[in-house]
Amino acid sequence: MSMRWGVMLTVFLAFWVALVLMPPELAQIDEKHVLWQATSYGAIEIARNLMRDSHPPLYYWLVHLWWKMSGFDRPYAYRVLSILLGLTALPLAFQLGKQAAGPRVGMWAAILLALNPFFIFQLFLIRMYGSVIALGAASTWVWLLLLRRPSPRRWLIWIILQGALLFIHYYSVLLLLAQILILGLYRPRGWQVGLTLSTLLWSAFGFWLLWAYPGSLENTVRNLSAIPVRPRPWEVLEHFWASWLTGPLSDGHFARAAGLATALGALAVWICKEPRKRAPLPVQWRLIGMVSWLPLAMGAGIALRWPFFGARYFAMVLIPFLVWVITPIALRARWFVITFLVPGLISLPAMPLIQSFPDAGDTKEIAAMQILGGEDPILIQAWWHSLWPEYPRFRSYDWNDPRQRAIILSQHPSFWFIGVTLYRGNWEGWVADLQRTHTVDFYTEIDHFVPERRATVIHFTRKARPVRWDPFTVRWENGLQLQAIGRIDESAKPGHPLRIALRMSTDRPLTSRWTLFLHLVDEHGQLWSNWDAEPEPGVQHWAPGQTIEVHRSLLIPLYTPPGRYRLQIGWYPTGAPGFPRLPLEGGASDSLIIGEIEVHPRVDPARVGSLSAGPIEVEPPVARMVQGIDGWRLEVQVRWRSRSYARISGWQVMLRTPDGSTPLQRVYRIPDATVVTPGWLTEIWISPPLSGTRPALSVLEILYEGHRIIERPVWIFPADTGWVYGWVFLNRFPR
Numbered sequence: 001m002s003m004r005w006g007v008m009l010t011v012f013l014a015f016w017v018a019l020v021l022m023p024p025e026l027a028q029i030d031e032k033h034v035l036w037q038a039t040s041y042g043a044i045e046i047a048r049n050l051m052r053d054s055h056p057p058l059y060y061w062l063v064h065l066w067w068k069m070s071g072f073d074r075p076y077a078y079r080v081l082s083i084l085l086g087l088t089a090l091p092l093a094f095q096l097g098k099q100a101a102g103p104r105v106g107m108w109a110a111i112l113l114a115l116n117p118f119f120i121f122q123l124f125l126i127r128m129y130g131s132v133i134a135l136g137a138a139s140t141w142v143w144l145l146l147l148r149r150p151s152p153r154r155w156l157i158w159i160i161l162q163g164a165l166l167f168i169h170y171y172s173v174l175l176l177l178a179q180i181l182i183l184g185l186y187r188p189r190g191w192q193v194g195l196t197l198s199t200l201l202w203s204a205f206g207f208w209l210l211w212a213y214p215g216s217l218e219n220t221v222r223n224l225s226a227i228p229v230r231p232r233p234w235e236v237l238e239h240f241w242a243s244w245l246t247g248p249l250s251d252g253h254f255a256r257a258a259g260l261a262t263a264l265g266a267l268a269v270w271i272c273k274e275p276r277k278r279a280p281l282p283v284q285w286r287l288i289g290m291v292s293w294l295p296l297a298m299g300a301g302i303a304l305r306w307p308f309f310g311a312r313y314f315a316m317v318l319i320p321f322l323v324w325v326i327t328p329i330a331l332r333a334r335w336f337v338i339t340f341l342v343p344g345l346i347s348l349p350a351m352p353l354i355q356s357f358p359d360a361g362d363t364k365e366i367a368a369m370q371i372l373g374g375e376d377p378i379l380i381q382a383w384w385h386s387l388w389p390e391y392p393r394f395r396s397y398d399w400n401d402p403r404q405r406a407i408i409l410s411q412h413p414s415f416w417f418i419g420v421t422l423y424r425g426n427w428e429g430w431v432a433d434l435q436r437t438h439t440v441d442f443y444t445e446i447d448h449f450v451p452e453r454r455a456t457v458i459h460f461t462r463k464a465r466p467v468r469w470d471p472f473t474v475r476w477e478n479g480l481q482l483q484a485i486g487r488i489d490e491s492a493k494p495g496h497p498l499r500i501a502l503r504m505s506t507d508r509p510l511t512s513r514w515t516l517f518l519h520l521v522d523e524h525g526q527l528w529s530n531w532d533a534e535p536e537p538g539v540q541h542w543a544p545g546q547t548i549e550v551h552r553s554l555l556i557p558l559y560t561p562p563g564r565y566r567l568q569i570g571w572y573p574t575g576a577p578g579f580p581r582l583p584l585e586g587g588a589s590d591s592l593i594i595g596e597i598e599v600h601p602r603v604d605p606a607r608v609g610s611l612s613a614g615p616i617e618v619e620p621p622v623a624r625m626v627q628g629i630d631g632w633r634l635e636v637q638v639r640w641r642s643r644s645y646a647r648i649s650g651w652q653v654m655l656r657t658p659d660g661s662t663p664l665q666r667v668y669r670i671p672d673a674t675v676v677t678p679g680w681l682t683e684i685w686i687s688p689p690l691s692g693t694r695p696a697l698s699v700l701e702i703l704y705e706g707h708r709i710i711e712r713p714v715w716i717f718p719a720d721t722g723w724v725y726g727w728v729f730l731n732r733f734p735r
Contacts, residue, residue, distance in 0.1 A: 003094070003103050003106070003107055006107055006110070006111075007090065007091050007094045007107070007110050010090050010110045010111055010113075010114040011087055011090045011091070011114075013114045013115070014087060014090060014113070014114040014115075014119075014120065014123065015083065015087060017114070017115070017120055017348070018079075018083050018120055018123045018124045019083075019124075021120060021124065021348065021351040022076065022079050022083075022124035023075075029384065030127060031075070031078075031125065031126035031127060032383070032384075032386050033053075033383060034059075034060060034063060034078075034126050034127065035063070035075070035078060035126065035386075036383055036386050036396060036398075037049060037050070037060055037064075038060055038063035038064040038066075038067055039064070039067050039395070040396070040397055040398055040401075040404060041064075042064075043057075043061055043064060046060050046061065046064060050212065050216075051211050051212040051215050051216070052212075052215035052216070052219060053215070053216055053219055054170070054216045054219055054220040055128065055168075055169065055170070055216075056166070056167040056168060056169065056170065056208065056212070057167065058128075058164065058167040058168040059127070059128035059131060059168050062081070062085070062131075063078060063081065063126075066078065066081045075126065078126045079124045079125075079126055082123065082124060082125060082126055082127070082130050082131070083123055083124055083130070085130055085131045085134065086119075086122065086123040086130025086131060086133060086134055087123070087134075088134045088138075089113065089119070089130070089133045089134035089137050089319060090110050090113060090114060091110070092134060092137035092138050092141055092319065093106070093109040093110050093113045093137055093319045093322070093323070094106040094107060094109060094110040095141050096109065096137055096140060096141045096144070096288070096319060096320065096323050097109035097110070097323045097326075097327070099141060099144050099145070099148075099284055100144075100282065100284045100285050100288055100323050100324075100327050101281075101282055101284070101285060101327045101330065101331060104330060104334075105323070105326065105327050105330045105331070108326055108330050108334075108337050109319070109322055109323050109326060111341075112322060112326065112337070112340055112341060112344075113319065113322060115341055115344055115345065115348070116244075116247075116322075116344050117246060117247025117249075117250070117344045117347040117348050117351065118243055118244050118245075118246075118247045118248065118311070118318065118344075119133060119318065120247070120348065120351070121247050121248055121249065121351065122312065122315060128168050128169055129169075129312050129315040131168060132165070132168055132169045132172065132315040132316050133315045133316070133318050133319060135161060135164050135165050135168065135172070135316065136165065136172070136175055136315065136316030136317060136318065136319060136320065137318075137319035137320065138161050139158065139161040139162065139165060139175065139176070139179065139316075140175070140179070140288065140291055140319070140320045142154055142157050142158045142161060143158055143179045143183070143291070144284060144287060144288070146158060146183065146188055146194075147182075147183070147186055147188055147287060148284075150188040150189045150190050150191075150194075151190075152190065155190055155193070155194040155197070158194070158198075159194065159197055159198045159201060162176055162198055162201055162202075163201040163204075163205075165316065166201060166202070166205040167205065167208070169313075169315070169316065170216070171295075171299065171308075171313045171314065171315075171316065172316045174294070174295035174298045174299055174316075175291065175295045175316045175317055177294075177295075177298075178290065178291045178294035178295050178298075179291055180195065180198070181294070182287065182290060182291060183195065217306075220306075220308065221306055221307065230303065230307050231303050231307075231309045232303070233297075233300035233301055233303055233304065234300070235309075236299065236300040236303050236309045237296060237300050238256075238259070239309060239310075239311055240296065240311045240314050241259050241263070242255040242256055242258070242259035243255065243311035244311065244318065244321065244322075245258055245259050245262055245340070245343040245344065246258050246259070246343045246344065246346070246347040247344065247347045247348070247351070248311065248312070249347070249351055250343075250346075250347040254346070254347075255343075255347075258342075258343035258346070259343075262339060262340065262342075262343060265336070265339060266325070266329055266336065266339075269329060269332070269333045269336045270328060270329075270332070281327070281328055281331070285324065285327045285328070288320050288323055288324045288327075289324045291317075291320055292317045292320040292321040292324050295314065295316070295317050296314060296317060296321070299313060299314055325340075326340065368442065368444060368457060369394065369416060369457070370558075370637060370682065370684055371557055371558050371559060371667070371668055371682055371683070371684050372442060372459070372495070372555050372557050372558065373394065373416060373459070373495060373555075375394075375495065376394075376412065376414050376415050376416055376459070377394065377395045377396070377397055377408055377412055377415050377416070378394050378395065378396045378397065378415065378416040378417070378418060379396075379397050379398075379399040379404075379405060379408055379415060379416065379417045379418070380396050380397070380398065380399055380417075380418045381399045381400065381418065381419045381420050381423065381426070381427060382418075382420050382423075382452070383396075383398075384452075384453065385418040385420070385453075385455055394416070399417065399419070399427070409434075409462075413461065413462045413464075413497075414459065414460060414461040414462065414496075414497050414553075415459075415460055416457065416458070416459050416460075417431070417457075417458045417459075417460060418455050418456070418457055419431075419455065419456045419458075420452060420454065420455065420456075421445055421446075421454040421455060421456045422451050422452055422454060424456060431458065434460060435536060437462060437463055438460040438461060438462050438463060439460070439461050439463060439499070439551050439552060439553045440458055440459065440460060440533065441459055441460075441461055441497055441531045441552075441553040441554055441555050442457070442458065442459035442531070442555055443456075443457070443458050443459075444456075444457050445457075459497075459555060461497040461499060461553035463499075463501075463551045464488050464499055465488075466486030466487055466488050466500075466501050467487050467488060467490075468486075468487050469484045469485070469486050469487075469503070470484060470485045470487060471483070471484050472484055472485045472594065474584065474585075474592055475507075475584070475585040476571060476582050476583070476584055476585060477582060477583050477584070477585055477587070478506075478508075478510065478512075478514075478582060479506045479507045479508040479510070479544075480504065480505075480506050480510075480514070480539065480571065480582070481504060481505050481506065481507060482502060482503070482504055482569075482592070482594075483503040483504065483505060483547065484502075484503040485500065485501070485502060485503075485594050485595065486500060486501030486502065486503070486549075487500065487595075488500055488501060489597070490597060490598070491597055491598040491599070491600060492556045492597060492598075492599055492600070493556065493599070493600050493601075493602060494556050494557060494558045494559070494560045494599065494601075494602050494679070494681075494682075495555075495556065495557075495558050495602065496555075496556060497553040497554060497555050497556070498520075498553065498554045498556060498597060499551070499552070499553045499554075500518075500551075500552055500553075500554075500567070500594075501549060501550065501551050501552070502549070502550045502551075502552065502569070502594075503547055503548070503549055503550075504535070504547070504548050504549075504550055505542070505544075505545060505546060505547050505548060506539060506542045506544055506546075507544055507545070508544055509543075509544060510539050510540050510542065511540060512539075512540065512573060512574075513534060513538055513539065513540055513573070513574035513575075514534070514538075514539050514571045514572070514573060514574060514582065515532050515533065515534050515571065515572055515573070515574045515576075516532070516533065516534065516535055516550065516552075516569060516570075516571055517530060517531070517532040517568075517569065517570050517571070517572065517578070518530065518531050518532075518552050518554055518567065518568070518569055519567070519568040519569075519570075519591070520554055520556070520560075520565050520566075520567060520597075521565065521566050521568055522563065522565055522566075522671075522673065523564070523566075524673075526671035526673060527671065528556075528557065528560050528565065528671060529554055529555060529556055529557055529560065530554070531552065531553070531554050531555070532572075532578070534574055535548065535550045536550075538574075554567075556599060557668070558602070558681065558682035559668070559670050559681050559682055559683055560599055560681075561599070561601075561673070561675035561676075561677045561681065562598075562599050562600055562601040562677055562678065562679055563598075563599060563675075564596055564597075564598055564599075565596065565597055565598075565599055566593050566595070566596055567593065567594050567595050567596070567597060568591045568592060568593055568594070569591070569592050569594055570582065570590055570591040570592060600679070601677060601678045601679025601680075602679040602680050603678060603679050604679070604680055606619060607619045607620060607639075611709055611710060613704065613707060613709045614704070614705075614707075615642045615643050615644040615645065615646050616640055616641070616642045616643075616646050616704055616709075617640065617641055617642075617643070618638065618639070618640040618702060618704075618709050618710060619638075619639040619640070619680070620710065620712070621636050621637060621638050621653075621700065621702060621710060621712070622636070622637040623635070623636050623637075623700055623712075623714045624636075625716070626686075630689045631689035631690065631691070632689065632690050633686050633687045633688065633689055633690060634655055634664070634686070634687040634690065634700075634714065634716065635667075635684065635685070635686050635687075636653055636664060636684070636685045636686070636700065637682065637683070637684055637685075638651070638653065638682075638683045638684075638685060638702060639680045639681065639682050639683075640680065640681055640683075641677050641678060641679060641680050641681065642675065642676055642677050643676075643678075644676060645674050645675070645676055646674065646675060646676070646677075646704075647672070647673075647674050647705075648670055648671070648672055648673050648674075648675065649672040650704050650705045651683070651702070651703070651704055652702075652703040652704075652706075653685040653700070653701070653702055653703075654700075654701040654702075654703065655687055655698055655699070655700055655701075655714075655716075656698060656699040656700075656701060657698040657699075657716060658698070661701075662687055662688060664685040664686055664687045665685065665686060666683060666684065666685055667684040667685065667686050668683075668684065670683065690716055697713055697714075697716075698713070698714055698716045699711060699712070699713055699714070700712050700713075700714045
């Protein structure tokens, strides 16, 4: 009973360690690909797409089912799924250790696994590796039982586990081949029937492989060949050993030193132990060693031909290898097993670094969509521009899929499009055609040091028929005339577009190009939103007396306080920076107020942990590291509201580092106004480029009128900190 409670405690321990260390709102490149596939396609389409990927479809299907059951749109919900699937590895580690050398070894295996940084990292990753670890342990445990006491039930369970492993990760084939080989050598009762039945699953897997192998191999080789050297087989084993001890995010020099020190220490204990005290090693230990080392040796040999070397590929043998390593130590010098915890406990604090390491595009791309975009979906040309895993307001769809494109156009009145600027020839025609039915109210081009990451970001709003037309006759000096205003939206919310239509004409031919501006201003004349663009067609193509219907939409930024606002229109020469403006007839003004609209507040529930101070309430900030042309910066999203008058200029965001305090600046200029806002206002602040050679724990401060409201720790780290699986080979890189 005490052992059972011990295993339960290790499960809870691993669960809470994973929750503390996991990045809740962030998803990396590979994780983003999983979420994009699972939430954008059906089960058959997922399988079809993965035939050109590097993984079988089972884990993607599980994530898709999780999404279909609940509709989760936050990355941490999918991390919880991975955690729940992976936590089953802990009782399985206990059972495998118990079968190898008794319950004491099983308990040690569970404890070491619960605090192992490699396991914890794979546990909360939105990837299949946590499930692979658990399935590898389950398969090995049942396989060991088959060698000792075979039964039809155990044969059936082992066959089912084979199928799950085959369709969750290709490298699992190495473990299963080793198990089949040893079963063929030992020939337990029923082995002919068991192995014959398992060929049915292998036949199904072979059919899948027939279609998926060429595309998957090409894709994986292409991606991994970016590593400038190919590891030698013994380096693959060294990489697995060191990563198994210290996790994939630890410093390479420390990992190598800790791995060597632990190996030498274990060997010294083995040699120096008095012979009379050496307990005989059970035969199960030798079997586990065979089924651990054969896949490792085969995987290391594969590196001679293909660049497949990552320690994560061997996740299926993590627990068998752990049991094999600690069994002789636990039987002869139990105290030394504790030393296997030390490298992992040192490495675990490195994991919060991942919480500030997004992979999305440039700062301007993210900030624009955060502060303007509301909840509109995104059509993306390339999956690496998918933002929604890191920024859950957004949901990404594949622009290349005609079905998904049609869904967005038919079901959503407004949406974003992110195209790869380098490949604009593929989408420029589509954008031009779309403007017959949609207006553009945001456009920017985002630079990036990687050409394929350069993005063009456009926001589209579907045109609509006005509810009514109000006559409104005005003439400008060059003959342009306004005849009527089409009222479509009488009010709007921050983050949503406001639509109007204008009936216009000219009384003379125009040879110059003119840009029409639409401004949202408050009662003091402060500008809060604008969109300037030439009408379609341009005024130089208008025939005198012809009535042209011009549709316009205006995105209301999330930082816009509720209240009454005026809409202004006017003209200026195309190519000019907004001035000089075209005067109205008579020269009385160069802009025209065409009406007022009401901006309603965004009344969302406060997040847990929001703080009140004086007239204002502020939510816990969301801090991220973002990479731009000039280096890494800290980006901070702040949401606040006020119960009485509060000054926008009263806010200040500071970053306190070991080198001193650095003020952050607003990404978008916000008018210096005094507001009362029952709804939340969203602001984005960003630091200057940050420098440093080592990760550093810093402090983020949010102040209002000089008083500190929030103080929270954030990790700041240099650009070379991240997901580095190739550190074992750094000594061979050209310097």
